[in-house]
Structures are given as structure tokens and as C-alpha cells.
Amino acid sequence: MIEHVKVLAALVIGSASFLGSVQRSSATTSAVTAIDILLNPDETVIKAAEAVNARMLRDFPKGFSLDATHRPHITLLQRYVRTADLDNIYTVVDRIFRKEAVTGFKLKATKHYYIPSGEIGLSGIVIETTADLLRLQQELIDAVAAFTVKSGTSAAFITAPGDPEINQGTMHYIEVFVPEHSGTKFLPHVSTGIATRAYLDKMMAEPFESFTFSPIGAAIYHLGDFGTARTELRAFDVK
Template identity: 55%
Template sequence: MKLQAFKYHFIPDHDIGLAGIVVRQDSNLIRLQQKLIDAIAPFTVKTGTAAAFVTTPDDPEINHPTIDYVATLVPKASGKNFIPHITIGIARQDYLKRMLAEPFRTFEFSPAGASVYQRGNFGAARKQLKALDLKP
């Protein structure tokens, strides 16, 4: 699978934001996403609590925007609304705004592996549950 990264983005929360690199959406990614949604459907619930997430001593509570985001993720962010991306970190919004203003050099890449993670704040991958090797 060849993917193309084409811009930065970030999701704001107060004075910080969660940054990512956006990947061009294509029909292969949409089909893969739907297969994943179908595969995990028997294990999902409509809503959950903060107990479903990973916390750390430095980040002991899960913020409500994260809980709300995960509860509505599939209906709001699947199919034509899917924005494939690679999360790259958290930073202050003033820095992220400057980053977005800079030119982005597009590049192609292919995934070498995939993992399933339990999420923490901002939906960030916190605890690896399963790793998959995608080498041919």
C-alpha cells in the first residue's frame, strides 16, 4: 500500500494542540477502515468512562473531550469523513500555527507494521495491545 502525506494539522485544546501529518484518502484506506470497524464491532460499547483509557502519573485524568471524541469517532470520522493521519505529538498552539504556515513537502510511504493501542488523552496511543508485521 502506497500512501501520500500532504500536510500538517492539529486539534486544539486550550493553549495546546495534538499535531499530525494528514495522509491522502483513497478507496483502499476506506475499505480497510470499514473492515476494521466491522471486526471490532462485537467488542464496542456506545459510551464508556475514563476507566477505559490509559492514564499516567503525569496525566492522571482523562479529559471529557477525549471521552466524547472516542464515543462519536466511528459515525463522525469514517467513510467519506475519514481523515487518515499520523499523530506526531502535542505542542503549544502558537508553535503549531507557525508549523502549519510553513510549506509542507509531500512524500510517499508504505506502512511496515500496524498496532492496536489503548488510548489516552487526546486519543493518543498509550498502551500497545497487539503488533502486526506487514512485511510481504
């Protein structure tokens, strides 16, 4: 779990400049696409995450905003897949979400956390791992396995015209998501922003009132640099 957190910090810290740039999707032109299969949380989580994000931006204005291109979400699986198989992936993933009653999952936000990187840190809300999440993640891993490739280049991601290269940390993270960040090493979370460590230390000392929530949707996104879910490729009906 500690290694997961360290890699997560490397992926997201420094994302501010990228998040404000113009996007270019290569999903239809590259042979490989980097995807994120995720859950969309209900309004309870969105409001909580946006409230923390507003605090982060007041302390560190260069951080990222939670907006249309960086919505609060819970990543279940990140993989490199063959672009030609995207329609097949949508079909098998849709079958899983039609079977799993994800809106009935009772999830619990347990605490704030942050990952230090120099004088700043990435903040987030930790979600308690449940048997439902682990079962769903494994079903997705198994379903997508036939369409997965070991690695990808920058062409597998959404990139900015002036910055077409994806950092090596991002590319490696997706290569090893299974098994290094899945199963017993899975750490569900919702990223909330970047702030100075001095400010985050004060926030960590504040009491956290845990709350429960349920997912309201699921989707596959095309990934950008620093592991950001940049463009929705397919949304799924859930029950």
C-alpha cells in the same frame, strides 16, 4: 471534517503533562477497554514527524515528545470493547491484516496543518485519504462491531496514579468515532507536536514537499487520556 479537527484538538492539546506521567493499565481489570487500531508508518514518516516534533519542542518545551510511549502512527479505528473479548478481537483483526497487503499501500503526505487552541496549536501531517484506507477501516469496523460497547468510564483507559480521571472529551470522541470520524469523515494524519500559534503560522507559510510512503506494521493499543496510544496490546504480522 472540520468537526473532526476540532475534537482532535480538544483530545490532544494539554497532553504534555499526562505523557510524562507513570502509566497504569487497567485492560486486565476493567470490563471495558478503550482501544486504538492503527498502522505503523515507515521510516520516511517517522523521520519527518520527529524533525517537526523537535522544532515544536524548541518553541514550546512543555509539548509532548515523540518517543516510545507516543510513536508516530495513523489511527484507523478507536472503540470501546469488552475486555473479555480482546482475544477474539485480536483473532478477527489479525485475519484482516493477513488478508490486506498493507505494506503495498502507497500513501501520500500532503501538508502540515495545525489546530489552534488559545495561543498554542497542535501540529500534524495530513495523509491523503485513499480507497485502500477506507476499505480497511470499514473491514475493521465490521469485524469489531460484535465486541463493541457504546461507552466506557475512566477505568477503560490507561491512567496516571495521581490523575485517575479521563476527560469527557476523550470519552465522547471514542463513543462517536463511528460514524463521526470514519468513512467520508475520516481524516488520516500523524500528530507531530504542540507549539505557539505564532511559530506555527510561520511554519505553515513554508513550502511542504509532499512524499509517499507505506505502512510497515499494524497494532492495537490501549488508549490513554487525550486519545493517546499508550501501550501496545497486540502487534500483527502484515504483508
